[in-house]
Amino acid sequence: MGASLATVWTLARKDLLLELRSKDIVLAIVVFALLVIAIFTFAIELTPSRARDVGPGVLWAAVAFAGVLGLNRSFAVEAEGDTLDGLMLTPVSRELIFFGKVLGNFIFITIAQVVIFPVFEALFNISVLQVETIVIALLASLGFAAVGTAFAAVSVRVRSREIMLPLLFLPTSVPLIMAAVESTSAVVDGGSWGDFSEWLQLAIAFDVIFMIASAVLFQFVLEE
């Protein structure tokens, strides 16, 4: 178990080192998400009540769409030098490679959210920097990373990967996006944990199911 965790961390740390040098993934997520949020602030006349109504939807749509860019990039790095083959030649199970990539992508999406949330809060003038929303954000990041990593592995081997990933990722992520939007809406309306516990359970169930299903899918995708 300890050795497996060490391997997952070695894989994720490698992705962090590469990201530290290129800054491609986090920058792409942050810039795209902020652009979407900024466009909506200009497009909608933001009264306080309207901001509370549409804000959570705008926030999570922006994170989901921006996440696609980052996830695409995380596998493009592996495709460029055929390093995915290099990983597959190691005696590490495909599942551990998957979990390593998921951990790296989870960290990238989470770091991006650290920048996106305060800017969103300032522009929409609604408070999302709360413990509840941080928990929701972590659950959403994990789900996005799990689904996105598996589908990015599928997309990386096809010619039109930039189109393929959103077509696979966004429809599949609808339950998670709904759970995140509804939970965040409840929080900004002053609700307590009990008011959105069902949505949280949906997010947790989504994460568990797609973590397992994606890990299984990943190994078949890699060897085809």
Next chain:
Amino acid sequence: MTTSIQGASPMGTKNSVALAVQATGLEKSFGNAAVLRGLDMTVRDGEAVVIFGANGVGKSTLLRVLTTLTRPDYGSISIYGRDLSKQAEYARLSLGAVLHSPMLYGDMTIRENLNFFGKMFRVRDLPGRIEEMTDRLGLGPRMEQRTRELSHGYQKRAALARAMLHRPRILFLDEAETGLDEPARKVLDGVISEHRAAGHAVVMTTHSIERGIAESDRVFVLAGGRIALDAPSSHVTPNDVTGLYSDPSDA
């Protein structure tokens, strides 16, 4: 059907020698294109074999299948007795591969790449082993350079270091000498010789027929998705090889 040449020993007759590779009935298609069609082959431990074949005949696919990178549609493979369908992770401990691309991270230095892959293989005394490979492959001055900044020759040397880091028993080389200058080619030849001298197996593909014959114990020619020739190198001439080349579209 496998072509026989006078003096050739049939596959698998030296049963006392461990089998490094045993592949039976391998089939692999991409869409409607059948690349491997019931291919059988064995490689004995300590043996260097070369696989020849026309462009597009499936040499690289065969190496990808043997190195666990691609799953065959049918057939079984074992590497040193490890069945790849059940024990691929253990089998990968025994194999090293240099395929067409170096499989190194361009934004990481050679040392960082070797350190990363060494950890993935859980190489014992990793810093010492990296230094050993650095000296052996003449990588010293380039170790702290990012691999995307290196020449093709140094990228290949670094790829060889990655492939050899965990002391594999069998080395797969897919046209490894392509694009190498003379010094780099000598380094590659030296590594192959040492690997053979240590009693380990080598499976290589090359388009340089004379060189392939000279550097191997046994020659395979792949044609029509099968091994069309399996013979000791000492009994094979370049004409025997090219005579079996066929247009893959005929397969």
